[in-house]
Amino acid sequence: MTKLLIVDDEWMVSDSLRSMDEWKERNIEVVGTAGSGTEALQWLERTHLDIVLTDIRMPDMDGLELLQRLYESNPEINVILISAYEEFTYARTALRYQAKGYVTKPIDTDELFSIVDSLLFNEPASDGPKTYHEAIVERAISYMKTHLGKPLSLRETAEEIHLTPHYFGNVFKTVTGETFVNYLTQLRMKKACELLKNPELKQYEICERIGYADTKYFAKVFAKSFGMSPREYRQGYARKV
Structure with a gap:
């Protein structure tokens, strides 16, 4: 399971991000939240992390310094930056230290998860489908084939594989090129x-x-x-x- 840490000094933002169902849908475990870069590094000392989602402006150690520290010591960790400001200097630093994405507040969740999904596509599976989305669709089609005698619906199939109907419908069409109903x-x-x-x-x-x-x-x-x-x-x- 992919391990994610959320870093933001605004607890309401952290709590809101942490509680989103989209993480579970992608087999991502939010291991916790941190209020600064220093606290994030403390998490790293005791927990393996795959993704760090961090705000830029924070006390003690900001997100850009955290990005630089991770780039130098743990370059395998994917860092996504969040900021309330669209400043060129931020983007330039993010590029220099290979941040995987840059999202401005208020956060557009579609934009955020588009970045997250691109990271999951880049993790080839050792067996079976190559991407997370292909695995989802494979499970769905298998379920459909074995339950053709039932009045199947997109919502029921999405619930069977523990996804929201909207997300599942978009994934299904992206992978197969067909809507759920047509397929x-x-x-x-x-x-x-x-x-x-x-x-x-x-x-x-x-x-x-x-x-x-x-x-x-x-x-x-x-x-x-x-x-x-x-x-x-x-x-x-x-x-x-």
Whole structure:
């Protein structure tokens, strides 16, 4: 699990960032919060860290000095800077010491997690999918295939893999190029074609096995997908064999 430390002298900001569900969705553990760069370094003495999310303006040791210290002693740690100011000198220092991102307050969470996700993409898996998002989609598709007979929804599938529906829907479309609904329909139509090859199965039985309660609606979706009715598809297959 990826380890994250939040560094900000404003406890309300730290607490708000720490409590976001998006960390768990990405298999990131927020190990704690620190109020200064000095306190962050103390955390590092007793805990392995992968990401440090730090404010710039803090008492004792600010975020830029912390960035420099980590660059010199622990360059493998990814540092993301937060600031209420858009100052060129900050950005220049951030670039010099290889900060992975720079986010201004008030924090745009979409921008923040876009940076976080880019860091997770850069961690190749030893087995299976290469990225975290691909792993999410692989799990989702596996669940969909084994539950085609149920009236599946994006929300239900997202809950099954412990993600928010909005986040899951965006990830699914990014990875597959299809919306959840379109991809699910394709899976059901592919399964319908397999089942139609069995002459003993009635059309309503096929509908039940792929999650459709209305045979007329199933026939309409099938015709839109393949340009023929389920009956015509079955007859065409029967002539081939």
